[in-house]
Amino acid sequence: MSHEVELGADALVMDERDHVATALRDIEAGAVVQYRVGGIFQQVKLLDDVPFGHKFAISAIESGQNVRKYGETIGRSTLFIEAGRHVHVHNIEGIRGRGDTAGRKTTE
Amino acid sequence: MNTFMGYERPNGDVGIRNHLLIIPTVICSNQVCNRIMQMVPGTISIPHQHGCSQIGADKERTFEVLAGTGRNPNVGGVIIISLGCEVVDPAALAEAIKLTGKPVEVFDIQSIGGSVKAITHGAELARKMLSELAKQDKVAIPMEKLKVAVKCGGSDATSGLASNPALGQAANSVISQGGTIVIGETTEIIGAEHILAERCADSQTEEKLYSIVDRFEKEVERMGADMRGGNPSPGNIAGGLSTIEEKSLGCISKCGTAPIKGVIEYAETIPEGGLYFMDSPGNDIECVSGMAAGGVHIVCFTTGRGTPTGAAVVPVIKITGNGRTFEKMEDNMDVDVSGMLDGSLSLELAGERIWQEITDVADGKWTKAEVLGHQEFSINRIGPSL
Numbered sequence: 001m002s003h004e005v006e007l008g009a010d011a012l013v014m015d016e017r018d019h020v021a022t023a024l025r026d027i028e029a030g031a032v033v034q035y036r037v038g039g040i041f042q043q044v045k046l047l048d049d050v051p052f053g054h055k056f057a058i059s060a061i062e063s064g065q066n067v068r069k070y071g072e073t074i075g076r077s078t079l080f081i082e083a084g085r086h087v088h089v090h091n092i093e094g095i096r097g098r099g100d101t102a103g104r105k106t107t108e
Numbered sequence: 109m110n111t112f113m114g115y116e117r118p119n120g121d122v123g124i125r126n127h128l129l130i131i132p133t134v135i136c137s138n139q140v141c142n143r144i145m146q147m148v149p150g151t152i153s154i155p156h157q158h159g160c161s162q163i164g165a166d167k168e169r170t171f172e173v174l175a176g177t178g179r180n181p182n183v184g185g186v187i188i189i190s191l192g193c194e195v196v197d198p199a200a201l202a203e204a205i206k207l208t209g210k211p212v213e214v215f216d217i218q219s220i221g222g223s224v225k226a227i228t229h230g231a232e233l234a235r236k237m238l239s240e241l242a243k244q245d246k247v248a249i250p251m252e253k254l255k256v257a258v259k260c261g262g263s264d265a266t267s268g269l270a271s272n273p274a275l276g277q278a279a280n281s282v283i284s285q286g287g288t289i290v291i292g293e294t295t296e297i298i299g300a301e302h303i304l305a306e307r308c309a310d311s312q313t314e315e316k317l318y319s320i321v322d323r324f325e326k327e328v329e330r331m332g333a334d335m336r337g338g339n340p341s342p343g344n345i346a347g348g349l350s351t352i353e354e355k356s357l358g359c360i361s362k363c364g365t366a367p368i369k370g371v372i373e374y375a376e377t378i379p380e381g382g383l384y385f386m387d388s389p390g391n392d393i394e395c396v397s398g399m400a401a402g403g404v405h406i407v408c409f410t411t412g413r414g415t416p417t418g419a420a421v422v423p424v425i426k427i428t429g430n431g432r433t434f435e436k437m438e439d440n441m442d443v444d445v446s447g448m449l450d451g452s453l454s455l456e457l458a459g460e461r462i463w464q465e466i467t468d469v470a471d472g473k474w475t476k477a478e479v480l481g482h483q484e485f486s487i488n489r490i491g492p493s494l
Contacts, residue, residue, distance in 0.1 A: 005448065005449055005451045009451060010112050024298050024449050052348075052432075053266060053412070054346065055265075055350070063176060070357045072299075072353070072357050073299070074299070074351050075353055083451055088345075089336070089350050092350050092351065093336075094351035094352050095299075095348075095351075097334070097336075097339075098329075098334055099328045099330070099335070100333055100334040100450040105112075
């Protein structure tokens with residue numbers, strides 16, 4: 001995992017396998033955001049406002065797909081998510097600790 | 109050899125504080141204990157809601173937390189105040205704490221004849237015991253004696269990106285000095301337990317780690333609810349954390365990279381040397397109180413949203429990776445590692461900054477929570493009130 005941030009970076013990607021980056025400042029929709037994946041700079045145009053500490057998609061995520069941060073599964077998408085969209089409780093859900101849906105639990 | 113200045117206890121334990129602790133065995137004794145604390149500055153009372161109408165393992169858990177808090181090496185002497193009819197046995201509690209060799213006094217409100225006489229008697233005892241404690245000199249103690257808990261609370265996205273990895277570096281420093289680290293919060297490794305399981309020193313520890321997570325998750329299923337909203341909490345969600353899995357994956361880095369030598373019960377005495385996992389709830393105060401009862405000297409507590417919480421008998425070092433929180437709540441925050449997120453502070457330097465704070469606090473520096481008089485205390489329940 002990379003915890004090193006270069007001066008002036010907009011967002012942080014924790015692992016090369018991640019679908020999401022974390023915003024390091026409040027960023028408005030329409031902004032083109034730079035981040036580094038495995039030493040290579042990439043960019044995406046934000047389609048939503050993304051507050052400091054919140055995530056946005058750096059690649060398209062199909063509905064029902066496991067979503068990765070830290071190189072690990074942090075939950076599952078409930079909608080198709082375009083690259084640049086804010087990723088949060090409105091479009092991903094937890095897989096674990098789901099007493100409300102007990103029975104369809106997975107531990108992948 | 110690296111050392112800190114601490115207090116030697118008769119049984120070989122060492123403390124970094126020299127508290128006189130006043131323990132109510134039951135909620136009914138709280139007011140008497142609190143009045144004595146007000147009359148005799150320097151004493152610490154730990155009011156709680158328990159001690160009566162409890163049975164079985166739930167009653168035992170309350171007893172163990174009270175006994176462990178009394179045995180904590182930062183405590184130099186104890187006064188136990190009973191009502192006289194509760195289920196927590198005050199004589200047994202006194203015996204459990206006396207095993208450490210520290211002075212313990214015990215009396216009950218019914219025998220002594222009411223609140224006023226109990227407060228008068230307790231204040232007199234406290235005054236005498238406190239003046240004895242004040243005579244004790246500090247001596248140089250090797251760093252390997254230090255037991256440090258790592259905890260996070262009021263998390264946001266910066267916890268997983270900055271403060272927890274930085275605390276992990278400091279945890280590695282504690283262990284490399286021969287010291288002990290304990291991590292807990294069983295609910296907050298859900299979704300990340302496979303990573304910690306790979307680091308368990310043996311298969312028995314690995315199985316136990318999986319089984320305690322499974323037990324917690326089954327409880328959530330029994331409740332028929334989604335964890336989200338309770339954990340991650342509304343504040344966690346506002347801070348950018350979307351699921352328990354995301355929160356857990358950000359949480360686990362705070363314990364560093366050492367192998368996990370064992371999984372211990374809530375409030376169980378923590379063995380010496382290396383990394384241990386305490387089966388405990390994510391709830392800040394219940395978790396920290398269990399760790400204090402297990403014998404830690406210091407709690408290192410990361411927070412992104414900001415929380416003022418301290419603990420009754422252990423200093424709590426508050427660490428944040430959120431620069432806005434450090435600015436807004438500076439009177440509660442001890443260490444700022446937010447520079448990690450603008451590129452001005454390396455992970456290594458952030459870890460060193462926390463390690464330096466740990467050694468300073470072990471040497472006697474007061475944490476912000478201590479200065480402000482934060483003495484939170486709470487006991488985890490596992491049974492119904494009768």
